[in-house]
Every structure is written in structure tokens, then in C-alpha cells.
Amino acid sequence: MIEQQKKKRKSGEIDEAKRVHDSSLDHKGRIPLRASTGAWKASLFIIAIEFGERLSYFGIASNLITYMTRLLHQDLKTAAKNVNYWAGVTTIMPLIGGFLADAYTGRFFMIMLSSIIYFMGLSLLTLSEFIPSLKQCEVYKCSHQKKVHEVAFFLAMYLLSLGTGGHKPCLQSFGADQFDDDHLEERKQKMSFFSWWNFVLSCGVLLGVTLIVYVQDYVGWGVADLTLSITMGIAIIIFFIGKPFYRYRMPQGSPLTPLLRVLVAAIAKRKLPYPSNPDFLYEVPHHQSTESRGRLLRHTSNLRFLDKAAIIEVDDNPSAEGIKNPWRLATVTNVEETKLLLNMSPIWLTSLIFGLCIAQTSTFFTKQSSTMNRKIGHKFEIPPASMTSVTAIGMIISVTIYEKILVSVLRRRTGNERGISILQRIGIGMIFIVLSMATAGSVERKRLRSVEKEIIQGGRVGTLSMSVFWLVPQYIIIGIGDGFSIVGLQEYFYEQVPDSMRSLGIAFYLSIIGVGSFISSFLITIVDHVTEKIGGTSWFGKDLNKSRLDKFYWLMTAMSGLNLLAYVLIAKRYTYKNVQRSLIVVDGDEEKGST
Incomplete structure (x- = not known):
């Protein structure tokens, strides 16, 4: 029996x-x-x-x-x-x-x-x-x-x-x-x-x-x-x-409500002293969390003011059924989720320049290609918009090499199961973005020399003799950078948001591209006004051949370079989500997860 x-x-x-x-x-x-x-x-x-x-x-x-x-x-x-x-x-x-x-x-x-x-x-x-x-x-x-x-x-x-x-x-x-x-x-x-x-x-x-x-x-x-x-x-x-x-x-239910409760509770308890040990802060039992909102998060030492929301007072009296008043007492996990969103703000802000640079591929890059020789043979002519395909090719190459070669090598060298951290991957992509803008500035300067020689002095009508393939380096470099930054940003905004708002996390990533496009339009308006007022001629004329896109690209290079430095400083101080993992099961064997 x-x-x-x-x-x-x-x-x-x-x-x-x-x-x-x-x-x-x-x-x-x-x-x-x-x-x-x-x-x-x-x-x-x-x-x-x-x-x-x-x-x-x-x-x-x-x-x-x-x-x-x-x-x-x-x-x-x-x-x-x-x-x-x-x-x-x-x-x-x-x-x-x-x-x-x-x-x-x-x-x-x-x-x-x-x-x-x-x-x-x-x-x-x-x-x-x-x-x-x-x-x-x-x-x-x-x-x-x-x-x-x-x-x-x-x-x-x-x-x-x-x-x-x-x-x-x-x-x-x-x-x-x-x-x-x-x-x-x-x-x-x-x-x-x-x-x-x-x-x-x-x-x-x-x-x-x-x-x-x-x-x-x-x-x-x-x-x-x-x-x-x-x-x-x-x-x-x-x-x-x-x-x-x-x-x-x-x-x-709304993933924002628990975060608002943390802020309200922390403000209400702002005069309370910090506990001598973080273990005294309130948290629900692990089995209750698994059944409701997901995984528990471990306490971190940053943004300590928010910890006051989890201090237990006599009137709070948390029971097995839950918190008596969730607007007065929050769990450690809710506090840490609020910290996650606040910590993500600087990363989001320093990623906007990336979105700003990406916006140029579908506007000025395409406009450049329309002025150049796009013929292959005697009959076929590449549509200007099709040059964006080079960016996609660069990303395909980047992702394939990273997954098939680099990850296994980096895992052995760093001991990190990802190979490199998420923020390191994003940072590498940002380096490629700087290189792409610098390359675009150099190529545009060469194109303008061709304009001077062929159209202004030579009287040529129509497109330049300069091949559109001169634009390939700036497209492919930005594509390789995308293979690092875009993948990293998607993983970051999925992994580092609270478990209950992962769809919203991907939306935060998408907003980088959208806000970057809006900033691009705003920057063009400002540069147009300033250059016309100071120099008498705008960098953005009605005719691209009379514009100075090369100077705009060098401005973008400087901006993205300075932004990269700011990003590195912020990324070094960043604290990742700290999850209390349960047992990991692999092929019937049990292995202890991080605790």
C-alpha cells in the first residue's frame, strides 16, 4: 500500500x-x-x-x-x-x-x-x-x-x-x-x-x-x-x-493601477523610517503570486523612497486573503515594478536619437537615391524605395552571424547565457548608427561634388552618372546596427517591464521609432530656420542638389556620438529585473534556479 x-x-x-x-x-x-x-x-x-x-x-x-x-x-x-x-x-x-x-x-x-x-x-x-x-x-x-x-x-x-x-x-x-x-x-x-x-x-x-x-x-x-x-x-x-x-x-486588469498605488502609499508613509532589514517589508507568499499576477521580484536598493510603500504598520494588518487597503500597503514586487518603469525612462530617452537616425532611411536616403544612376544594364532601373532592402539585408546578415557564431563564442568567454547583456547589445548597435551617419555625410559630400561637375558646370539634365550603389555602405551599416539595437530594444522592453504589461512594453519600443520620426521633423524645421537665418541659404532647399544634406548628416553624427556617451554612463548604473525563480526542469532533471 x-x-x-x-x-x-x-x-x-x-x-x-x-x-x-x-x-x-x-x-x-x-x-x-x-x-x-x-x-x-x-x-x-x-x-x-x-x-x-x-x-x-x-x-x-x-x-x-x-x-x-x-x-x-x-x-x-x-x-x-x-x-x-x-x-x-x-x-x-x-x-x-x-x-x-x-x-x-x-x-x-x-x-x-x-x-x-x-x-x-x-x-x-x-x-x-x-x-x-x-x-x-x-x-x-x-x-x-x-x-x-x-x-x-x-x-x-x-x-x-x-x-x-x-x-x-x-x-x-x-x-x-x-x-x-x-x-x-x-x-x-x-x-x-x-x-x-x-x-x-x-x-x-x-x-x-x-x-x-x-x-x-x-x-x-x-x-x-x-x-x-x-x-x-x-x-x-x-x-x-x-x-x-x-x-x-x-x-x-489595468497594469498601471498597482504602480499608482505604490506612489500613493509611498507618499502617505514618507515620514516613516526605513526598516533595518528589507525582509521586514511586505510581500505575499510565493504560491499566491503564481496564481495571480505572476513572478515575485527581489528587493533592490535603488529608489529607496518607494520602499516605504511596503512598510507594514499596525493598521495595515495584511492577512492570508490579501492586503486590507492596497492604497496604503504595497508588496515588494509592486514596488520593484514601479522602480523598473522609472529606471527605464533614461534608457528610453537615450534611445530616441537611434529612432531619429533610423527615420532618415525612408526620407533623405531615399531622396538621395532618386537623383543617382539606378540602372542595372540598359533596361532595368531600381526603384528609389527599393534601396531600403539593403538595410534589411544588413540586418539579416547581422542576426545570422550573431546567432550562429557570436553567441556561442561570447557565452564561453563571458559566462553570460545571453552572450552579452541586453544593454551591451543595444550599445553596440548605437556605435554602428554613428558610423552610418558619418558614412552618409561623406557619400553626400561626394555626390555634391558630382553635382557641381556634371550639372552646374557640365549642364547635365536628369540623374547623375554617380551610381546609387555608393549609398550601399550607409544602408548596410545601419542594417547591421539594427541587428543589435532593434533586437536588443525589443528584448529589453519585453523583459524589463512588469510581467503584467509586456504588450505595453513592446509598445514602448515602437514609440521610440515613432517619437524619433517626430523629432526628425522638428529638427529639420529648426535647422531649416536657423541655417536660412544665419547663412542666408537653408540646408534643405527645394532642389536636393542645392541642399547641404552632408552638413545635416555630420550634425546627426555629432548628436548620436554624444548620445552614445550618455547611454554608456546610464547603462553602467542600470539594475536589471531581479526575479525570484522557481525550479528549472530540463529533460526530467531539476536544477535550482536563482534565488
Whole structure:
């Protein structure tokens, strides 16, 4: 009898070891089985829909200004403003979508809803090119556009913005959720997930700015839109088929409320002395945390003022059921989560220059390429927007070399399971950004010399004889930098935010790119005004050949160099999230996690 009970107990332990105890559930609301859910088997379905969405987004966004000037007959200034407005809305919406997913809907539902909205936008875009009553006016038939086509076009574009708002912050975090942090092998796979995610993303970008842009320029915008709609429809079906394999995190209500409670409690208890030992601060038992909001965090010594929110007073009287008044007493984990967000602010601010530099690839880099010799052979001419593909190629090369070669070497040398820390990876990428801006300044100076020789003195009309391939170094250097910085930023804002707000964390990363674009527009306005007032001639003339982009690039080099120094100083003082890990199970064996 005793022997049978031992066998049952042992069998139960083995069964439990086969399940995932990270507060996730399977599609039927049960504790997931490790063998049949999550990890790469689930992530591949998620990566498939990301490929479809990125192909669609960059296929449209990279050539959008061309569509507005050529088919909607807008002047360059109006078209540029409309592109910036659309890009701004598209990058702000993820903050709303990420919050709603973390607080109320859950990531899977938000992804499905936003994907359907996205598909509706693509479908409307396609219909506006084929239905005669919605179709744009041919250039040779009229000089202005049908109002109904503009309405349909902009409605479709902002449906894409709305879809992106729920899609982008949730999809990547949902993919990373498929890996268990308390399982050694899955934790290592999760570190690679962010790299291979961006590898696939770059493949989508590469096809979008080459194949789709070529179809738009030489076959027809309607055919391109139809292709994107079909691709996105197939991607949504693939994503839905993977439903039984996913691990799901249930929404826990607003993730911002506990953080606000910490601030209120800390202010209310500001006059209390600090406890002699951090162990005297209030924390819930580990099993209660696992069942509710996730993992516990260990106490850190920075931002000590917030620790006062976790000091237990006589009136607080925390019981087994929980805290009597959560606005008077917070847990150590809630305090540490608040510290995490405050500590992330300087990293976010010093990353904005990175977003500012990235913004140049789709504006001035593309404009430069349009003035240069883009011919391959006698007939084929590279579309200006397709030069962005070189950045994607650089990122693909960077990610592949890092994952296949550098990680294993660095792990042996540093003893860090990531190879290098997240912030070190971001910093390396920032070095490449500085080099890219310096290279862009040098190449633009050479281009202006060609302008002086061929157009001003030689009277040449049209594009320069200087090959567009002179721009390849600045594109590929920025792409290699992306393989470090973008991957690092995505991993940082997913890992270092509180567990309950990881969709919002990815939205914080996306906001770097969006705010960087807005800062780029603001900086151009300031530089334009100052240079015209001081020198009499603006660096940004109506004709690119009479502008001084080289000086602007050198200004960007100086700014990104100084920003890099500030980033290094902040990163050196940064304290990473300190998680109380449970047992790690690897192939049936148990290994102690960090405690």
C-alpha cells in the first residue's frame, strides 16, 4: 500500500514536471503541457502572421509618398505631411492597443481583432483601385483627384493604423510568452526568438521594398494591393490554425493601477523610517503570486523612497486573503515594478536619437537615391524605395552571424547565457548608427561634388552618372546596427517591464521609432530656420542638389556620438529585473534556479 502511494506520488511529480507552471493556460483554460504547447512549435505560427503584416506594411509605407504625389497629385510638402501624420498615428496606436490587451482583452483576442481590421484596410485599398466609382483619376485625364477615392484611400490607410495598433505590441510579446522563463532550455530559446523574429521581419521588409514596390511602379498599385490582401488573409488563417498550440496569459486588469498605488502609499508613509532589514517589508507568499499576477521580484536598493510603500504598520494588518487597503500597503514586487518603469525612462530617452537616425532611411536616403544612376544594364532601373532592402539585408546578415557564431563564442568567454547583456547589445548597435551617419555625410559630400561637375558646370539634365550603389555602405551599416539595437530594444522592453504589461512594453519600443520620426521633423524645421537665418541659404532647399544634406548628416553624427556617451554612463548604473525563480526542469532533471 505504501509502495503504491509512493508510485502515485512519483507519477504525479512526473506529470507536474511535464506541465508549464508560469501562470499561462492552454486554449481550454488548463495548465499547459510542455510537450504539446509553446516554444518553437507555437512561435512559428505567430512568426508567419508577422511576415504577412510586415510585407504589407513596408510594401505600402516605403512607396507611400510616391503614391500621394503621382496618383493623388499632391505637392511634395502636403504629401510629406500626410505621410508623417499617418506614420505618427500608426506608431502611437500601439500604446492604446498594448494597454487594452494587457488589461482586458488578452493578446490572442487583440491580435485576431486587429488582424481582421488590418485585412479590411487592405481590402478597401484594393477595391479603391478596381471599382470604377472609387478608382483614382488617370493622370492624363485630369489634374485633380476624385474626392471619393481620397476618402476611400485615407479610410483604408487609417484602418491599417488601427490594425497595427493592436497587432504590433501584442504579436511579438505573445510569441515570447510561448517560452517558459523557469525552464533552462526554453529560456535560451527565448533569447534566440527575438533575433530570429527580426530575421523573418527583415525578410518581409526585403520583399516589401523590392517585389511589391516593383509591382506598384511597373505593373499597377491594384495588383500590388490585391497580392498583399491575399497574403495577409492566408497569414491570418495560419495564425488561427495554431490556436491549440499556444500558451495564453490572462489579463489581470489595468497594469498601471498597482504602480499608482505604490506612489500613493509611498507618499502617505514618507515620514516613516526605513526598516533595518528589507525582509521586514511586505510581500505575499510565493504560491499566491503564481496564481495571480505572476513572478515575485527581489528587493533592490535603488529608489529607496518607494520602499516605504511596503512598510507594514499596525493598521495595515495584511492577512492570508490579501492586503486590507492596497492604497496604503504595497508588496515588494509592486514596488520593484514601479522602480523598473522609472529606471527605464533614461534608457528610453537615450534611445530616441537611434529612432531619429533610423527615420532618415525612408526620407533623405531615399531622396538621395532618386537623383543617382539606378540602372542595372540598359533596361532595368531600381526603384528609389527599393534601396531600403539593403538595410534589411544588413540586418539579416547581422542576426545570422550573431546567432550562429557570436553567441556561442561570447557565452564561453563571458559566462553570460545571453552572450552579452541586453544593454551591451543595444550599445553596440548605437556605435554602428554613428558610423552610418558619418558614412552618409561623406557619400553626400561626394555626390555634391558630382553635382557641381556634371550639372552646374557640365549642364547635365536628369540623374547623375554617380551610381546609387555608393549609398550601399550607409544602408548596410545601419542594417547591421539594427541587428543589435532593434533586437536588443525589443528584448529589453519585453523583459524589463512588469510581467503584467509586456504588450505595453513592446509598445514602448515602437514609440521610440515613432517619437524619433517626430523629432526628425522638428529638427529639420529648426535647422531649416536657423541655417536660412544665419547663412542666408537653408540646408534643405527645394532642389536636393542645392541642399547641404552632408552638413545635416555630420550634425546627426555629432548628436548620436554624444548620445552614445550618455547611454554608456546610464547603462553602467542600470539594475536589471531581479526575479525570484522557481525550479528549472530540463529533460526530467531539476536544477535550482536563482534565488
